[in-house]
Amino acid sequence: MTRGLKFNLDKELLDKLEVITGSIHRADMIDEQGWTSAVHKISAANGNYILKSSFKEKYREWLKTEAEVLKKLKSQQEIPVPEYMHYIEETGRNHLLMSYEEGVTLTKALREAASQDEKKQLMKSFGQLLCRLHETETAHLEHTGDWLEDQLKRADRYLKAGECDGDRELLEKLKANRLAEVKQTVIHGDCTTDNVMVRDGEVRLFIDVAGMTVGDPRYDVALAIRKVMADSELTEAFYEGYGLFRLSSREFNYFENGLYEFF
Ligand SMILES: Nc1ncnc2c1ncn2[C@@H]1O[C@H](COP(=O)(O)OP(=O)(O)OP(=O)(O)O)[C@@H](O)[C@H]1O
Ligand SMILES: [Mg+2]
Incomplete structure (x- = not known):
């Protein structure tokens, strides 16, 4: 072997x-x-x-x-x-x-896509899959208190151990300026294009699911679009598939340029 x-x-x-x-x-x-x-x-x-x-x-x-x-x-x-x-x-x-699941990560599929239309189709499909996840009513992943509170505690732990990019000032800002709460749903918890897989042109599977729990769905959306934000067509395609809500720039920044720095 x-x-x-x-x-x-x-x-x-x-x-x-x-x-x-x-x-x-x-x-x-x-x-x-x-x-x-x-x-x-x-x-x-x-x-x-x-x-x-x-x-x-x-x-x-x-x-x-x-x-x-x-x-x-x-x-x-x-x-x-x-x-x-x-x-x-x-x-x-x-x-x-x-x-073992057949397919490639969405990151790779986007990189290798032959046209902008193909990329748009992929992002729309990603939006659809994430919408389905956020609408799941499952007994398999139980609600375990305040998700954001737990994440801020975890961030604190990584910060003290010197195991993250974020600094003390940023973390204190995140604690002091929490977003207004929204209904918690099932979330992936690390929903980047690296952590979903594509087969036959559709985004079909979640991988790398250590963070999957009941939490703030805005965190998933922020990580889902972070790499395509500069391309408004791809961002729109994602939202067309997702359909549940759109992030304000404050919400996007809270997660992408905030909490995510600690993980
Ligand atoms: N079940 C699976 N079937 C096929 N390929 C997989 C599967 N799980 C993971 N892979 C491949 O392995 C790669 C790495 O997997 P994964 O994202 O779970 O690990 P990781 O990136 O090291 O974890 P982390 O994001 O925590 O650093 C993926 O990009 C994917 O190509
Ligand atoms: Mg991964």
Whole structure:
């Protein structure tokens, strides 16, 4: 089998995985690596899988949360996410095994789109998928208090540990100038174009779901449009698909140039 670049899957780990996957034929690092983890595609007797592994304490925490979210969503059809398979904790690293899903990230699809119309179609489709998520009435993700309050606390923790871009002054501003509340909904929680996948020209699947919970839907919208804001046609196409509400510039800035700086 081909070995990974960043770290090798050792025999001990492979043995644990094979209990689920059956005999492993190949394990390759995929091309589109994220920031916080090493991602392998695994081809095995029982099918294809994605193995996501994290090493730093902060990211290991996120991966554990992602595993918990996927596990909760395993038996439902409403929210399209990869299927949870297994979660393993080892000293210094942890691993999440999930189903391999065909497709490419929306970031890549936008980059490779042949025309502006194709890009508009993709952004509209992204809006539609996010609208569906925000309208989901699910018992799988329960309401757990004040989402923004929790995020501000988490930001404080990362700031104290020196683990983020944002500074104290910005955080105090965010605490003092909270937005008027809106109805909380199911949210993705890190809804960038990197974290949704496209197949056959449609945005179909959410990945990287550690932040998926009940929270402020404006955060998702801000992250969804942050990379296309400069292109008003693409922003409009997103809103055409989304349809629930539009962000004011104050709302956009609160999240994109505010809270997001801490994660
Ligand atoms: N279930 C899956 N099926 C196919 N490809 C996947 C799957 N999950 C992840 N990928 C691929 O792996 C890449 C990285 O995955 P992911 O976004 O979950 O990790 P990450 O970016 O390291 O996490 P983070 O955003 O926390 O840094 C994605 O861009 C995607 O190409
Ligand atoms: Mg990601």
